[in-house]
Amino acid sequence: MVTAPMAGGRTVSASDAVLDGAAPLAEVIRGDLVESVHLGHLVVIDPSGRPVVQVGNPTTPVWPRSSLKPLQLLAMLRAGLELPDRLLALASASHNGEQFHLEGVLQILASVGLGPGALQNTPDLPIYPPAALDWHVAPHSGGPGPASLAQNCSGKHAAMLATCLTQGWDIQTYLSPEHPLQRAVRGTILEMTGDAELVMHTTVDGCGAPLFSTTLLGLARAFSTLGAAPTVDVLSHEARAARAISAHPDMVGGTGRDVTLAMQAVPGLVAKDGAEGVYAAGLPDGSAIAFKVLDGSARARPAILAAALRAAGAAGLPGVYPGGLDGLGRVPVLGGGRPVGEVRAVFAGAYAEGRR
Numbered sequence: 001m002v003t004a005p006m007a008g009g010r011t012v013s014a015s016d017a018v019l020d021g022a023a024p025l026a027e028v029i030r031g032d033l034v035e036s037v038h039l040g041h042l043v044v045i046d047p048s049g050r051p052v053v054q055v056g057n058p059t060t061p062v063w064p065r066s067s068l069k070p071l072q073l074l075a076m077l078r079a080g081l082e083l084p085d086r087l088l089a090l091a092s093a094s095h096n097g098e099q100f101h102l103e104g105v106l107q108i109l110a111s112v113g114l115g116p117g118a119l120q121n122t123p124d125l126p127i128y129p130p131a132a133l134d135w136h137v138a139p140h141s142g143g144p145g146p147a148s149l150a151q152n153c154s155g156k157h158a159a160m161l162a163t164c165l166t167q168g169w170d171i172q173t174y175l176s177p178e179h180p181l182q183r184a185v186r187g188t189i190l191e192m193t194g195d196a197e198l199v200m201h202t203t204v205d206g207c208g209a210p211l212f213s214t215t216l217l218g219l220a221r222a223f224s225t226l227g228a229a230p231t232v233d234v235l236s237h238e239a240r241a242a243r244a245i246s247a248h249p250d251m252v253g254g255t256g257r258d259v260t261l262a263m264q265a266v267p268g269l270v271a272k273d274g275a276e277g278v279y280a281a282g283l284p285d286g287s288a289i290a291f292k293v294l295d296g297s298a299r300a301r302p303a304i305l306a307a308a309l310r311a312a313g314a315a316g317l318p319g320v321y322p323g324g325l326d327g328l329g330r331v332p333v334l335g336g337g338r339p340v341g342e343v344r345a346v347f348a349g350a351y352a353e354g355r356r
Contacts, residue, residue, distance in 0.1 A: 022057070024347070025038050035333075038297060040291055042304070044311045047285050055347045059216075062216060064219055066275060067272045067278045067290070069092040069272055079166065086251055090108070092155075092252060096152070098128060098130075098134075102150065104251065106149070112166070119157050122151055122153075123147050124152070126150050130255075153207035153209070156209070157207065157209070163181060167180070193219060194221050220289060220290040225282070227268070227269070231284060245263070249262075258273065266314050266317065266320050266324070269283060277293025278293075287313055299331065306326075
């Protein structure tokens with residue numbers, strides 16, 4: 001554990017900042033006992049940007065991981081990226097690596113005369129087990145082992161390469177934080193979140209691309225703007241990104257993924273999951289949510305997501321499929337292969353059945 005001395009001689013761990021104010025977001029029920037509790041931070045904002053639900057401290061800087069991809073896509077659109085909507089959705093994806101995902105990545109690359117060898121994201125296998133099996137049996141290129149094409153961020157990287165060639169930027173250094181593309185991404189994130197520069201840290205994401213920190217409140221503000229853009233500013237780049245993502249949820253995740261199921265249940269929703277327990281989503285009316293599960297577990301995310309969407313008023317929006325929200329939030333705990341409990345969001349009482 002990394003520690004640092006504080007005033008008065010007290011020694012604290014480096015985790016104190018993100019732990020400060022953390023509160024329960026979900027609990028794991030097995031039988032009639034609480035087996036585990038997931039702590040974290042969460043915020044739900046209304047269309048004016050006012051927080052209507054706060055759990056923990058949503059102004060704590062966090063790594064938003066792949067929840068940033070819609071903002072990275074926005075920066076690329078502003079820089080001249082032009083693709084069909086289904087491929088724009090793939091550019092914001094952490095995809096399963098299913099056949100249609102891999103074919104889409106190849107289409108993005110081919111649109112600018114490139115092949116999969118140009119990708120610089122970390123080689124991996126598809127994250128969806130049946131897709132990983134398909135890859136092993138009939139890989140697109142390079143044999144059955146890990147490959148950049150199969151890795152879940154390959155759509156984003158292909159779009160980054162396409163954007164660079166559109167602008168005449170170097171494609172060998174596109175992952176440098178000082179590259180014009182990454183500077184544009186950084187500026188877009190600061191603008192959309194409204195976060196102060198002093199809360200923005202820079203590191204490297206799992207795929208190798210630069211990663212910029214945000215606050216959860218800032219992330220919610222950004223998704224609020226994206227979610228409302230197709231109504232508020234129909235010709236904007238923000239609206240183009242939002243329409244593409246919400247219209248093609250299968251490209252953003254894939255079979256069985258909660259991010260895909262959420263957008264199928266709520267028309268116009270712009271949602272993106274991120275590693276280490278992060279989520280952000282924006283509704284068409286401008287309401288938005290963002291949360292971080294502190295232990296990094298994905299287990300509790302669907303239950304928290306469904307409850308947060310209800311708190312944001314999703315169940316009352318036109319065209320919403322209530323059964324889809326119910327199914328999204330149902331996370332059984334198994335014993336002997338059958339349900340003996342559930343993962344349950346525990347902040348629901350804070351909003352008294354949500355905004356209706």
